[in-house]
Amino acid sequence: DEGTEVTLLLPAVSRAEAARYYPDGSRSENQLPLLPEGMRILVVDDDAAVGRLTAGMLEGAGHRPMTTTDPEVALQLLASGGHFDLVISDVIMPHGMSGIDLAREVRRHRDGLPVLLVTGYVGDSHSAVQEFPVLPKPFTALELTIAIRTLLQRRAPILQSTT
Template sequence: MRSRLWEGTRIILHLPRASSLPLAAAVEASAPAIQVPGPKGERRILLVEDNDEVAELAGQMLEGLGFTVRRAESAPSALAQLENGHAADLVFSDVVMPGGMSGIELARELARRRPGLPVVLTSGFSDGQRDGDAEGLRLLRKPYRLDELEAALAAAFGAHLPSS
C-alpha cells in the first residue's frame, strides 16, 4: 500500500489463481438433470428476476440443470411473454420486484390464467416466506444452493406431472 498527500492511496492485491471450475462449468459437471416432461433442452423455465446479477447466476444454475431459460424483468413482462406465445414449463420468480406486481401476485394471476403451470418463488426476505407459506406457494429462500434449487423444481414438477 502506498499513500501520498493530495494523490490518494494505492493498494495492490495479489490473489491466488482459482483452483476450482467457474460456476457455470461446476454446475454442469455436478448437477443431474431433473426428470420432467419433454426431451432435455426442451424444458423451459421463465425466470422472473429484476436484478441482473441474480438473474445471471440463477440462469446458469437452471441451464446446468438442463433447462432452457427465458428471462422477464418484472411480473407484467412475464405475463406479456406468456400471452405472446412464449411457452414455459415452469415459472421461477423473485417475490419482491418493481412494476407494481409481486411474485406472489404473479403466482395468483398465473393460477387464474394458466392453471397447472408450476410456479416456484424465491425471496431473501422473511415476509415473502410467511406470505408464500400462508398461500401454499413453494418458496425457496435466498441464498439457495444448487441442490436446494433442484429439489424445489423437482417438487414443483412432481406436483404437476400428468398421471400415467
C-alpha cells in the same frame, strides 16, 4: 455473552425420500436429481444479475431459461403464447406487482403452469407459503433442482430416465 447466534431451519426428509434423489447414497452436488431435460423456464427477478445466476444454474442442469426483470413483461410473454414449463419468480418486485401477484395471475390464466417463488426475505413470503412453494435465497443449483423436482412431483410424476 457476546457473539453470533445462528439458527438453521432444515426441511425434514425421510431416508426413503432422500434415496429417491440420491439412489447410491451420495450427496455430491455434481449428481443432481433427475428432472426432464430441456424444460423451458421463465425466470423473473428484478435483480438482473440474480436472474442470470439462476438462469446459469438452470442451463447447467440442461434447461432453457429465459429471464426478465419485469413481471409485466413475463405476463406478456405468457399471454403471447410463449411455451414455458415452469415460472420462477422473486417475491419482492418494485413497481407494484410482486412475485406473489405474478404467480396468482399465472394461475388465473395458465392454471397448469407451475410457479416456484424465491426470496431473500423469508418473513415476506409467509402468505405465499400457503399458496405457492417458496425457495429461500441464496440457494445452490442442487437446492434449486430439488425444489423444482418437488414442485413437479406434486403436480405429476417425473418421468425417469431410461438410460
